[in-house]
Amino acid sequence: MTTESDTAGTEILQLVILLGVVAVFYFFLIPAGVTDPEGYGLDQGLPPSFSPKLVAALAALLMLVRLGKLLLNREAAVASSITDEEDDLSTGLPVRGLMGMVAALLFSQILIPVVGFYIASGLLLCGLLAVLGERTAIRLVGFPLIIVAIVWGLFGQLLSIRLPAGLWF
Amino acid sequence: MDLIIEGLSLSLSWESLIAIIIGVAAGQILGAIPGLTASMAVALLIPYSFYFSPWVGIPMLLGMFKGSLFGSSTTAILIKTPGTPAASATVLDGYPLAQQGKGAKAMKMALYASVFGDTFSDICLIFFASLLAMVALMFGPAEYTILITMALFSLGMLSSKPAWKGLMAMLLGVVVGTIGLDPITATERLTFGNLELEEGIGLIPMLIGFLAVSEVFRQMESSLADLSGKAIHFSKEKADNRVSWAEFKSVIPVMFRSSALGTVIGAMPGLGSTVAAFLAYGEARRTSKNPELFGKGSLEGVAAPEAANNAVSGANLIPLLAFGIPGDIAAALILSAFMIQGINVGPLAFSENPVPLYAIYGALIIANIVNLILGFGLARVSRVAFTIPRRLLLSSVLVIASAGSYALRGSLFDVQMVFVFGILGYAMIRFGFPTVPLLIGFILTPLLEENLRTVLLLASTYDENLLFVFSRPAFNVMVFLIAVIVALIAWRRIRLRRIPLPPSDS
Numbered sequence: 001m002t003t004e005s006d007t008a009g010t011e012i013l014q015l016v017i018l019l020g021v022v023a024v025f026y027f028f029l030i031p032a033g034v035t036d037p038e039g040y041g042l043d044q045g046l047p048p049s050f051s052p053k054l055v056a057a058l059a060a061l062l063m064l065v066r067l068g069k070l071l072l073n074r075e076a077a078v079a080s081s082i083t084d085e086e087d088d089l090s091t092g093l094p095v096r097g098l099m100g101m102v103a104a105l106l107f108s109q110i111l112i113p114v115v116g117f118y119i120a121s122g123l124l125l126c127g128l129l130a131v132l133g134e135r136t137a138i139r140l141v142g143f144p145l146i147i148v149a150i151v152w153g154l155f156g157q158l159l160s161i162r163l164p165a166g167l168w169f
Numbered sequence: 170m171d172l173i174i175e176g177l178s179l180s181l182s183w184e185s186l187i188a189i190i191i192g193v194a195a196g197q198i199l200g201a202i203p204g205l206t207a208s209m210a211v212a213l214l215i216p217y218s219f220y221f222s223p224w225v226g227i228p229m230l231l232g233m234f235k236g237s238l239f240g241s242s243t244t245a246i247l248i249k250t251p252g253t254p255a256a257s258a259t260v261l262d263g264y265p266l267a268q269q270g271k272g273a274k275a276m277k278m279a280l281y282a283s284v285f286g287d288t289f290s291d292i293c294l295i296f297f298a299s300l301l302a303m304v305a306l307m308f309g310p311a312e313y314t315i316l317i318t319m320a321l322f323s324l325g326m327l328s329s330k331p332a333w334k335g336l337m338a339m340l341l342g343v344v345v346g347t348i349g350l351d352p353i354t355a356t357e358r359l360t361f362g363n364l365e366l367e368e369g370i371g372l373i374p375m376l377i378g379f380l381a382v383s384e385v386f387r388q389m390e391s392s393l394a395d396l397s398g399k400a401i402h403f404s405k406e407k408a409d410n411r412v413s414w415a416e417f418k419s420v421i422p423v424m425f426r427s428s429a430l431g432t433v434i435g436a437m438p439g440l441g442s443t444v445a446a447f448l449a450y451g452e453a454r455r456t457s458k459n460p461e462l463f464g465k466g467s468l469e470g471v472a473a474p475e476a477a478n479n480a481v482s483g484a485n486l487i488p489l490l491a492f493g494i495p496g497d498i499a500a501a502l503i504l505s506a507f508m509i510q511g512i513n514v515g516p517l518a519f520s521e522n523p524v525p526l527y528a529i530y531g532a533l534i535i536a537n538i539v540n541l542i543l544g545f546g547l548a549r550v551s552r553v554a555f556t557i558p559r560r561l562l563l564s565s566v567l568v569i570a571s572a573g574s575y576a577l578r579g580s581l582f583d584v585q586m587v588f589v590f591g592i593l594g595y596a597m598i599r600f601g602f603p604t605v606p607l608l609i610g611f612i613l614t615p616l617l618e619e620n621l622r623t624v625l626l627l628a629s630t631y632d633e634n635l636l637f638v639f640s641r642p643a644f645n646v647m648v649f650l651i652a653v654i655v656a657l658i659a660w661r662r663i664r665l666r667r668i669p670l671p672p673s674d675s
């Protein structure tokens with residue numbers, strides 16, 4: 001059961017972290033990532049860095065206002081933010097979600113460039129099905145084969161879209 | 170009159186009817202595949218349409234365009250994976266309905282609203298094309314800027330409590346939208362030397378990543394028993410599987426308003442069906458008698474974006490047929506197909522050779538009827554297809570979403586971004602940040618920035634006086650309308666505050 005003070009504490013922590021992120025974005029990432037052309041002035045419109053800077057400033061302002069509200073009138077601010085939605089997956093294991101993310105990153109960053117899209121997809125499907133509780137060997141092999149065949153038929157044959165080939169295939 | 174009958178007889182020929190049926194069916198299936206947009210479906214068919222007679226190729230193309238818009242809603246509703254960006258707003262209430270076992274009801278509502286919106290805009294196209302095109306031409310950068318700014322801030326607060334989280338998500342979307350080449354100076358922004366980022370982040374990877382992949386990661390945390398069960402549960406109650414007359418009647422005003430909004434937006438070059446869908450959703454929520462149901466499975470929340478995004482498809486053809494100017498990519502592709510087939514459009518076509526135009530009008534209306542009939546079939550097939558085990562569906566979504574995101578630009582980088590955005594979306598959901606305002610911010614940013622900066626450039630030609638915008642009648646009308654809406658909202662809030670709250674238990 002989450003209490004109001006827990007909710008406020010979590011929100012304050014989120015705001016402080018996000019304010020730090022916005023500061024890094026404004027003071028380091030924008031200067032490093034956007035170079036305004038020399039002598040670019042208002043008579044030529046706004047400089048390229050204007051939009052990111054404006055967004056960062058608005059975000060900081062928004063969070064400071066919220067932080068102020070939370071610190072000054074915590075109860076009212078929290079009451080306005082409590083939702084009636086419950087996370088229906090709270091009983092599950094977050095480990096599976098994390099494993100799915102790792103598998104997806106491996107699939108896109110390493111497997112596709114090395115073994116090509118179709119084999120990588122088969123491996124991903126097989127691995128994910130095992131993680132999600134499939135134990136029958138026939139299904140572990142059969143389902144990925146069917147899905148890969150559907151993708152090959154649809155994209156490769158029907159739509160003539162060449163999906164990425166790997167180093168070996 | 171003879172010319173009208175001659176035109177309609179072309180679209181009512183057997184070859185044309187069969188072409189429409191094939192086009193709509195193929196469009197519905199292609200539209201349901203994540204990553205394949207309506208424009209892409211049309212682009213895929215254009216080379217083949219060259220081999221057919223004009224009255225087979227063009228109706229098939231129009232059918233495919235219309236079919237793909239409804240097809241994309243089925244996956245948006247059932248598995249939170251919009252087949253095309255236009256269906257992203259349908260996710261907001263369609264998916265909650267599917268989770269309640271009312272997926273069939275949501276699909277039928279989407280079908281009725283799609284056909285309603287389509288027919289509404291086709292009728293506007295037939296009777297008011299020139300008038301609407303003239304109104305659309307009155308919209309310049311200043312009007313676009315104020316419209317988009319208003320949309321951004323009102324939609325930024327969508328589905329978010331507290332509101333600051335929705336606005337923060339929207340601002341993050343704006344930042345992501347600025348990545349790439351600056352629209353005015355072509356200077357690199359936030360690319361850090363990465364060539365792939367120069368083109369900007371693709372909309373398809375964003376949508377698939379934040380909506381579908383993040384949901385897959387979230388659902389992977391379900392218990393093993395849930396994961397081995399059916400992917401989607403359909404209620405056995407008859408009332409949960411159909412839209413009753415009373416329900417349909419209750420959403421008719423929403424469908425009318427959303428169709429009108431979609432038609433106006435469709436007639437304006439550059440905004441497109443995704444923007445129309447989100448704007449209609451926001452407007453439906455604002456004017457609804459039950460706004461608290463939005464985001465939890467409201468039929469109005471399904472009908473509004475569907476009517477609006479389909480209304481755009483007919484209205485897209487307004488500037489094309491009236492002036493020969495394509496309003497967006499899909500219209501440009503259709504124009505190229507017209508040119509291949511030797512059909513002239515534009516103001517002179519109405520006086521010189523109107524028969525092909527009447528045939529196009531006929532094909533559009535027939536395509537709507539076919540869309541309605543085949544849509545029931547698609548809904549039925551989807552019900553059967555999505556009874557596979559949930560763990561298989563979750564894994565398959567990742568693979569099909571990757572293929573779909575690769576298909577549009579042929580870039581492996583897009584596939585990688587799908588999963589990066591999926592993880593970011595998952596984190597946002599975990600920490601209570603909504604992902605939809607982020608997508609809205611991302612979609613609207615390039616439009617806003619381009620128009621705002623054009624306004625400032627124009628101001629520099631008026632002695633740097635921004636007040637020149639008030640010399641534009643369309644701008645003044647928009648400011649007046651926005652002021653009225655803001656005043657109405659403020660009045661409603663004040664009235665609600667005056668109503669005493671019922672005593673609580675504590």
